[in-house]
Amino acid sequence: MSLRRASSPEARRGRSVVVDYSDLHQLKHVVAAERPAYVFHVAGTTKGVTYADFYQANVVPTQNLVSALRESYPDVRRFVYVSSLTSYGPSTRAKPHTEDAPRRPVEFYGKSKLEAENAVEALGDAVPWTILRPAGVYGPGDADYFQLFKSVERGVNAYFGNRDRLFSAVWVDDVVQAIVGVLNSPATLQKGYFVCDGVPLSWGTFQDHIVRASGRKVLTVELPGALARIAAMGGELVTRLDKKPRLLNQQKATMLAQEAWTCCHDALRADTGYVPKVPVAEGTALAYQWYRANGWL
Numbered sequence: 001m002s003l004r005r006a007s008s009p010e011a012r013r014g015r016s017v018v019v020d021y022s023d024l025h026q027l028k029h030v031v032a033a034e035r036p037a038y039v040f041h042v043a044g045t046t047k048g049v050t051y052a053d054f055y056q057a058n059v060v061p062t063q064n065l066v067s068a069l070r071e072s073y074p075d076v077r078r079f080v081y082v083s084s085l086t087s088y089g090p091s092t093r094a095k096p097h098t099e100d101a102p103r104r105p106v107e108f109y110g111k112s113k114l115e116a117e118n119a120v121e122a123l124g125d126a127v128p129w130t131i132l133r134p135a136g137v138y139g140p141g142d143a144d145y146f147q148l149f150k151s152v153e154r155g156v157n158a159y160f161g162n163r164d165r166l167f168s169a170v171w172v173d174d175v176v177q178a179i180v181g182v183l184n185s186p187a188t189l190q191k192g193y194f195v196c197d198g199v200p201l202s203w204g205t206f207q208d209h210i211v212r213a214s215g216r217k218v219l220t221v222e223l224p225g226a227l228a229r230i231a232a233m234g235g236e237l238v239t240r241l242d243k244k245p246r247l248l249n250q251q252k253a254t255m256l257a258q259e260a261w262t263c264c265h266d267a268l269r270a271d272t273g274y275v276p277k278v279p280v281a282e283g284t285a286l287a288y289q290w291y292r293a294n295g296w297l
Contacts, residue, residue: 017030021043021064022056022061022064024067024068027068029072032073035073036076037076038076038078038080039076039078040082041062041082042082045058048108053108054112055115057112059112059116062116063116063119066119066123070123070127076127076128077128079127079128080183081116081129082175082179083113083116084110084134085135085136085194085261085263086105086110086113087105087114089105090259092260096262097263097264098194098267099193099194106255107254121192125190128189128190130189132175132192132193133195134178135169135194135262136170137169138170138171138172138283138284138287139172140290146296148206148207149214149287152210152211152216152218153214153216153297155216155217155219156219157211158223159207160223161223162203164202164204165203165256165259165260166200166201166260166262167203167260168194168200168201170195170276171197171276171277171283171286173278174195177277181272182268185272188272193271194264194267195265196263196265196276197265197280200260200262205280206280209284213289214288
């Protein structure tokens with residue numbers, strides 16, 4: 001069974017229940033009736049206009065799901081909350097984040113994911129839980145990194161002062177592998193872990209892989225980082241008119257301005273044997289193939 005928002009596509013396999021996550025009574029009823037063996041909480045939003053948007057989409061559903069499990073069925077075998085590297089904030093070039101690093105998010109999305117993590121951690125031992133914090137997830141169906149693929153398909157490979165800045169990435173199937181992997185390890189109870197492919201890379205390297213996967217000749221454009229701020233301001237002005245969140249806004253511009261968003265998966269490997277299977281060269285090629293095959297490009 002899967003719990004899903006009313007606006008989400010129909011589940012392809014198994015049963016699905018339409019749930020209003022703001023309705024705690026309804027959540028309690030579903031949890032009590034279904035008595036799920038495992039709960040994977042992967043819902044949320046990466047786009048919003050105000051912090052209230054992120055709070056309502058990322059924090060409230062987590063708080064209510066946590067309450068429903070604690071009060072209606074604490075015997076669930078495991079509750080897995082998929083958070084984000086952004087809950088820790090940026091790292092430095094010299095030192096990727098490990099789980100003992102201080103958590104200092106710098107933008108709304110990261111702050112909301114940290115607040116949701118706090119709700120999970122507040123369960124203590126009442127419900128068995130594990131938190132996973134993926135780095136930049138890319139692959140089939142992803143709409144955020146897709147913008148880079150779309151730009152390359154149009155013949156432009158653009159940077160906004162970020163070519164040499166570092167980040168950690170992870171192929172979507174490796175995230176699924178990590179989610180499943182924590183279930184069979186008692187060592188992962190009441191802990192949180194980063195999920196990545198283990199090799200921090202620059203945006204230049206990542207986008208070079210996309211260009212090679214495209215097979216196209218492209219124009220590489222180096223633009224100053226300040227233009228990202230200007231474009232973000234323009235996006236927010238348009239958002240004020242139509243109330244639709246844009247991918248590039250001041251929050252995203254803040255993220256782009258950081259020197260590094262990197263992490264290590266050593267703790268996850270030690271406790272579950274996690275080994276990422278898809279390196280970025282292969283993953284970007286597979287993603288490109290999927291976008292083309294499914295009419296995105």
